[in-house]
Amino acid sequence: xxxxxxxxxxxxxxxxxxxxxxxxxxxxxxxxxxxxxxxxxxxxxxxxxxxxxxxxxxxxxxxxxxxxxxxxxxxxxxxxxxxxxxxxxxxxxxxxxxxxxxxxxxxxxxxxxxxxxxxxxxxxxxxxxxxxxxxxxxxxxxxxxxxxxxxxxxxxxxxxxxxxxxxxxxxxxxxxxxxxxxxxxxxxxxxxxxxxxxxxxxxxxxxxxxxxxxxxxxxxxxxxxxxxxxxxxxxxxxxxxxxxxxxxxxxxxxxxxxxxxxxxxxxxxxxxxxxxxxxxxxxxxxxxxxxxxxxxxxxxxxxxxxxxxxxxxxxxxxxxxxxxxxxxxxxxxxxxxxxxxxxxxxxxxxxxxxxxxxxxxxxxxxxxxxxxxxxxxxxxxxxxxxxxxxxxxxxxxxxxxxxxxxxxxxxxxxxxxxxxxxxxxxxxxxxxxxxxxxxxxxxxxxxxxxxxxxxxxxxxxxxxxxxxxxxxxxxxxxxxxxxxxxxxxxxxxxxxxxxxxxxxxxxxxxxxxxxxxxxxxxxxxxxxxxxxxxxxxxxxxxxxxxxxxxxxxxxxxxxxxxxxxxxxxxxxxxxxxxxxxx
Numbered sequence: 411x412x413x414x415x416x417x418x419x420x421x422x423x424x425x426x427x428x429x430x431x432x433x434x435x436x437x438x439x440x441x442x443x444x445x446x447x448x449x450x451x452x453x454x455x456x457x458x459x460x461x462x463x464x465x466x467x468x469x470x471x472x473x474x475x476x477x478x479x480x481x482x483x484x485x486x487x488x489x490x491x492x493x494x495x496x497x498x499x500x501x502x503x504x505x506x507x508x509x510x511x512x513x514x515x516x517x518x519x520x521x522x523x524x525x526x527x528x529x530x531x532x533x534x535x536x537x538x539x540x541x542x543x544x545x546x547x548x549x550x551x552x553x554x555x556x557x558x559x560x561x562x563x564x565x566x567x568x569x570x571x572x573x574x575x576x577x578x579x580x581x582x583x584x585x586x587x588x589x590x591x592x593x594x595x596x597x598x599x600x601x602x603x604x605x606x607x608x609x610x611x612x613x614x615x616x617x618x619x620x621x622x623x624x625x626x627x628x629x630x631x632x633x634x635x636x637x638x639x640x641x642x643x644x645x646x647x648x649x650x651x652x653x654x655x656x657x658x659x660x661x662x663x664x665x666x667x668x669x670x671x672x673x674x675x676x677x678x679x680x681x682x683x684x685x686x687x688x689x690x691x692x693x694x695x696x697x698x699x700x701x702x703x704x705x706x707x708x709x710x711x712x713x714x715x716x717x718x719x720x721x722x723x724x725x726x727x728x729x730x731x732x733x734x735x736x737x738x739x740x741x742x743x744x745x746x747x748x749x750x751x752x753x754x755x756x757x758x759x760x761x762x763x764x765x766x767x768x769x770x771x772x773x774x775x776x777x778x779x780x781x782x783x784x785x786x787x788x789x790x791x792x793x794x795x796x797x798x799x800x801x802x803x804x805x806x807x808x809x810x811x812x813x814x815x816x817x818x819x820x821x822x823x824x825x826x827x828x829x830x831x832x833x834x835x836x837x838x839x840x841x842x843x844x845x846x847x848x849x850x851x852x853x854x855x856x857x858x859x860x861x862x863x864x865x866x867x868x869x870x871x872x873x874x875x876x877x878x879x880x881x882x883x884x885x886x887x888x889x890x891x892x893x894x895x896x897x898x899x900x901x902x903x904x905x906x907x908x909x910x911x912x913x914x915x916x917x918x919x920x921x922x923x924x925x926x927x928x929x930x931x932x933x934x935x936x937x938x939x940x941x942x943x944x945x946x947x948x949x950x951x952x953x954x955x956x957x958x959x960x961x962x963x964x965x966x967x968x969x970x971x972x973x974x975x976x977x978x979x980x981x982x983x984x985x986x987x988x989x990x991x992x
Contacts, residue, residue, distance in 0.1 A: 480512055481512070482510045482511055482512050483504070484512075485511075485512035485513075485514070485517070486500055486503060486504060486512075486517060487500060489514055489517050489518075489636055489640055490503070490632070492635050492636065492639040492640060493631065493632040493635040493636065494628075494631050494632070494635060494868065494869070494870075495628040495631060495632055498625070498628045498629065498632065499521065499628075499629075499632040502521075502524045502625075502629060502632075503517060503520045503521055503524060506520055506523070506524070508520065514636070514640050514641065515573075515582070515641065517636070518633065518636045518637060518640070518641055519570070519573065521629065521632050521633040521636055522566055522569055522570050522633050523570075524629050524632075525566050525597075525626065525629040525630045525632075525633050526563065526566050526567060526570070528625045528626040528629050529559070529562055529563040529566060529597075529626050529630075530563060531626075532559050532563075532622070532623065532626055533559055533560055533563060535555075535559070535619075535622065536552045536553070536555040536556040536559065536604075537552075537556060539552050539615065539619075540552045540553070543615075545613075546756065547611055547756055547758075548608070548611060548613050548615065550756065550757065550758050550761065551607040551608050551610075551611055551613065551758050552607075552608075552615075553758075553761070554603065554604060554607040554758050554760045554761060555604035555607065555608075555619070557760075558600035558601070558603045558604050558760075559600065559601065559604060561596075561597075561600045561730055561768065561796070562596075562597040562598075562600035562601050562626075562630070563597075564730065565593040565594065565596045565597040565600070566593070566594065566597050566630060566633070568589075568593045569589075569590040569593050569594055569633070569637075572586055572589055572590060572593075573586070573590075582641055584642075587637060587641055587642055588872075590637050591634065591637055591638055591870075591871075591872045592798065592819055592820055592840065592872060593798075593819075594630055594633055594634040594637065595634060595818070595838075595840075595868075595870075595871040595872055595873050596796070596798075596818040596819050597630045598627065598630050598631060598634065598867060598868055598871060599817065599818045599838040599865070599867070599871070599873070600818065601623055601626060601627050601630070602627075602838075602865070602867050602900075603760060603817070604619065604623070605619065605620055605623070606759075606760075607758045607759070607760055610753070610758070610759060610789075611758075631868050631870070634868065634870045634871065635870045638870040638872075639870070663799075663801075663820075663822055663971050663972075663975055665771075665799040665820075667712075669712060670712060670736070670773065673712065673714065673736055673738075673773070674773070674775060674801075674803060684713050684714045684715065685701050685704060685714075685715055685716070686715075686716045686717075686718065687700075687701050687715060687716065687717045687718065687722075688718040688720070689718070689720040689721075689722065690718075690720075692718070693716075693718060697722065697724055698715070698717060698722050698724060698726045698737075698747065699724055699725075699726050699727075701715045701717075702715070702726060702727075702728055702732065702735075705728070705732045705735055707731040707732070707733075708731055708733050709732075709733050709734050709735075710733070710734065711734065712734050712735075712736055713734060713735050713736070714735075714736045714737075714738075715735065715736070715737045715738075716737075716738060716739075717737060717738070717739045717740075717745050717747075717777065718739070718740060718745065719739070719740040719741075719744040719745055720744075720745065720746070721746045721748055722745075722746065722747050722748065723748050723749070724747070724748075724749065725749045725751060725763070725764055725765075725766075726747060726764070726765045726766070727763075727765075727766045727767075728766070728767040728768065728769050728772065728797075729768055729769065730768040730769050730796075731769060732767075732768075732769035732772075733769045733770050733771055734769075734770070734771040734772075735767075735769065735771070735772050735773070736772075736773040736774075736775070737772075737773070737774050737775075737777065738773075738774070738775040738776050738777065739775070739776045739777040739778075740776060741776050741804075742776055742777060742778045742804055742805055742806040742827065743778065743806070744776075745776065745777045745778065746777070746778045746779075746780060747764055747765050747777065747778070747779050747780070748764060748780050748781075748782055749763075749764030749765075749780075749781055749782070749792075750764075750781060750782045750783045750787075750790070751763075751764070751781070751783070751790065752781070752783035752787035752788065752789065752790035753787065753788050753789035753790065754783075754786070754787045754788050755783075755787065759789040759791065759812060759815075760791075760794070760815075760817075762781065762783075762789060762790050762791045762812075763781075763791040763792070763793060763794035763815060764779055764780065764781050764791070764792050764793065765779045765792070765793050765794070766793075766794040766795075767794070767795050767796070767797045767800070768795075768796045768797060769797060770797055770798040770799060770800070770819075771797065771798070771799055771800065772795070772797040772800040772801075773800065773801045773802075773803070774801075774802045774803070774805050775802075775803045775804055775805065776803075776804050776805070777805050777806075778805065778806040778807075778808065779792045779793040779805070779806070779807050779808070780792050780806075780807075780808040780809060781808075781809035781810075781813070782809075783809070783810070784810060785810040785811065785831060785853050785854045785857075786854065787810075788811050789811050789812045790809055790810065790811060790812065791809065791812050791813065791814075791815045792807045792808055792809040792813045792814065793807050793813070793814050793815065794815035794817055794837075795815070795816060795817060795819075795821055795839070796817040796818045796819055796839075797819060797821070798819035798820055799819070799820050800819070800820070800821050800822070801821075801822050801824075802821070802822070802823045802824070802826055803824050803825060803826075804824075804825045804826065805823075805826045805827075806826065806827040806828075806829075807826065807827070807828045807829070807830075808827075808829045808830075809829070809830055809834070810830055810831045810832075810834070810851070810853065811830065811831050811832040811833065811834065811853075812830070812832070812833055812834060812836060813828060813829060813830035813834040813835070814828055814830070814834060814835050814836070814837075815836060815837050816835065816836070816837035816838075816839040816841045816875070817837045817838065817839060818837070818838055818839050818873075819839055819840070820839070820840050820841075820975040821839045821840070821841040821842075821975070822841070822842050822844075822971065822975060823841070823842070823843045823844070823846055824844050824845055824846070825844075825845050825846065826843070826846045826847070827846065827847045827849065828843075828846060828847070828848050828849065829849045829850075829851055829885050830850065830851065830859075830861075831850065831851055831852075831853035831854075831857065831859050831891075832853060832857065832858070832859060832860055833860050833862070833863035833896075833897070833899070834850070834859075834860075834861060835848070835861060835862045835863075835875065835896075836862065836863040836864070836865065836899065837864070837865060838864065838865040838866055838867070838871070838873045838900070839873060839875075840872055840873045840874060840974060840975050841874075841875055841876065841975070842876045842878060842969075842970070842971050842974060842975055843875075843876070843877045843878065843880055844878050844879055844880065844971070845879055845880060846877075846880045846881075847880070847881050847883070848861060848877065848880055848881070848882045848883075849882075849883060849884060849885035850882075850884055850885065850889065850891075850893045850915065851884070851885040851886050851889065852886045852888070852889055852890065852891055853891050857891060858891055858892045858893065858894065858922065859889075859891050859892070859893035859894065860893075860894050860895075860896050860897045860922055861882070861893070861894070861895050861896050862875050862877075862895065862896030862897075862905050863896060863897055863898075863899040863903075863924075864896065864898065864899055864900070864903040864904055864905045865899040865900045865903065866900055866901075866902040866903050866904050867900045867901060867902060868902065869902050869933065871902070873904065874904030874905060874906070874935070874969070874974070875896075875904070875905045875906070876905075876906050876908070876969040876970070876974055877905075877906070877907045877908070877910055878908050878909055878910065878969070878970070879908075879909045879910060880910045880911075881910065881911045881913075882895075882907075882910060882911065882912045882913060882916070882943075882945070883911075883913040883915070884913065884915045889915055892917050893915050893916055893917060894916070894917055894919065894920060894921055894922040895907055895912075895916065895920050895921055895938075896921060896922075896936070897921065897922045897923060897924050898923075898924055898930045898931075898934045898936065898956070899924060901931050901933050901934070902933050902934060902935070903930070903934045903935075903936070904934070904935045904936075905935075905936050905937075906935075906936075906937045906938070906939065906961075906966070906969045907937075907938050907939075907941060908937075908938065908939035908940060908941065908961070908966050908969065908992075909939065909940050909941065909992070910941050910942075910943075910946075911941070911942050911943040911946075912941055912942070912943045912944075912945035912946045913943055913944060913945055914943075914944040914945050915945060916945035918947070918949075918950035918951070919950060919951060919952050920938070920948070920950075920951040920952060921936055921951070921952050921954070921957060929954060930954055930956060931956065932954075932955035932956050933956060934954070934956035934957075935956055935958075936954070936956055936957040936958070937957070937958040937959075937960075937961050937965070937966075938951075938958075938959060938960065938961075939960065939961040939965075939966040940966070948960065963992065966992055967992055970992060
């Protein structure tokens with residue numbers, strides 16, 4: 411169990427699966443190149459025609475440029491052509507009674523309805539399988555499916571609710587499109603997480619569940635492609651949107667309010683808190699879990715929990731109904747949340763987290779989260795986050811394998827310490843780390859270290875790991891294990907290390923393949939930009955097609971707070987320092 415060969419990652423694919431993916435990828439590229447030339451003019455006609463149609467009410471006849479009017483079927487075919495699954499896109503939408511339209515926005519709404527209908531069928535599916543199952547470990551994996559499939563449905567419903575565009579209303583704004591891309595990306599990640607939980611057990615149920623979920627995964631992917639490739643163009647054409655680059659000396663991505671800024675700025679006892687947790691009984695509660703129970707569901711105002719100094723040995727979960735919670739302690743070496751759940755002892759990776767948060771708008775400050783299971787217990791998560799627009803400031807995350815699970819949605823980490831061994835920063839969030847200390851440690855004998863394992867599954871997901879202006883150094887001065895910046899977990903894995911200091915511990919290759927001696931698919935995006943330190947030289951780096959040893963300023967700029975996690979919308983109103991751009 412201790413060797414590199416015996417190591418099994420979360421949702422790992424085998425070599426034959428990887429080779430089959432290469433074959434399918436090459437075929438898909440050929441098809442896309444040929445069909446794109448034919449279809450692009452039709453797609454543009456759909457978009458431009460819609461924009462002009464929407465402007466007719468306020469334009470004179472001289473202002474209207476005539477374009478060919480497409481039939482509803484041709485419009486739907488054009489819209490569906492941008493998806494990964496055009497056949498299922500066309501057939502599922504065309505069967506709806508309201509599918510007789512040529513408006514891309516309406517077609518997008520219909521694609522969402524198709525996805526909701528399919529996901530609704532799946533919500534009770536895991537419970538049905540649990541009732542037929544006698545294997546405790548498989549039951550636990552199916553409980554993961556219960557959680558994430560319910561969340562997947564919610565995220566698509568969020569996308570429908572966010573549109574709110576009536577007849578003759580404005581076209582979708584860039585910020586709404588960003589939101590929907592995030593939530594649909596999360597819905598896809600949620601569904602993939604269910605399969606991962608079964609895959610890590612080599613469960614015989616995996617094939618059945620994968621087949622049952624085929625329609626839901628394809629339909630959400632179709633909606634994501636439409637909003638990414640069609641509605642973005644529609645928005646840009648219909649309403650010029652100029653993103654304002656924010657320059658602030660103290661802040662966060664702008665999704666946090668002025669009140670949150672004050673909470674993050676004040677570290678003394680004058681900070682107003684709703685409840686206090688203290689092990690010695692001097693607060694409102696003696697456990698964090700008890701305080702979390704008092705958080706009102708879907709609160710639109712900030713609920714603050716102050717956790718006094720101490721080691722809190724408990725597993726804490728803030729589910730998706732716990733919105734806008736801020737939790738702060740007396741320092742990342744003083745307020746510590748400790749757990750030891752792990753995969754070897756029978757807990758799915760997803761549920762091993764000492765602390766897990768799913769409700770949007772979570773803030774953590776001045777706390778440490780650890781999993782004490784140790785290297786021999788393999789996957790053992792210290793902290794899991796699926797909280798959208800969440801912030802982690804001056805916190806520490808300490809474990810071995812799979813320390814920090816940045817599962818989904820938009821996340822920002824500033825001035826944090828992250829320690830681990832294999833894949834110790836992993837997941838499929840859109841996440842930026844700034845000014846953090848990232849510290850690999852000595853793993854088991856014959857194991858290697860990989861700092862990141864990014865799980866992007868679909869090319870239209872707006873997800874990835876961005877590590878900017880951080881310090882990468884070994885926790886143990888006697889670190890002897892071969893250590894890499896990361897390895898691509900899924901087919902479109904995306905990771906960028908930029909403007910960071912990398913010490914001499916790093917293997918000169920820099921990156922490692924997921925399956926030994928199998929070159930990763932060309933669809934990954936791995937890159938480095940303006941790093942420093944003895945480990946930053948790219949002269950001996952891997953020669954993968956999907957790896958870029960250097961980026962242009964414009965390319966690197968796509969992975970900044972402003973561009974990658976739309977930080978200008980939610981961080982500047984806080985006092986947590988951040989760099990909005992390069």
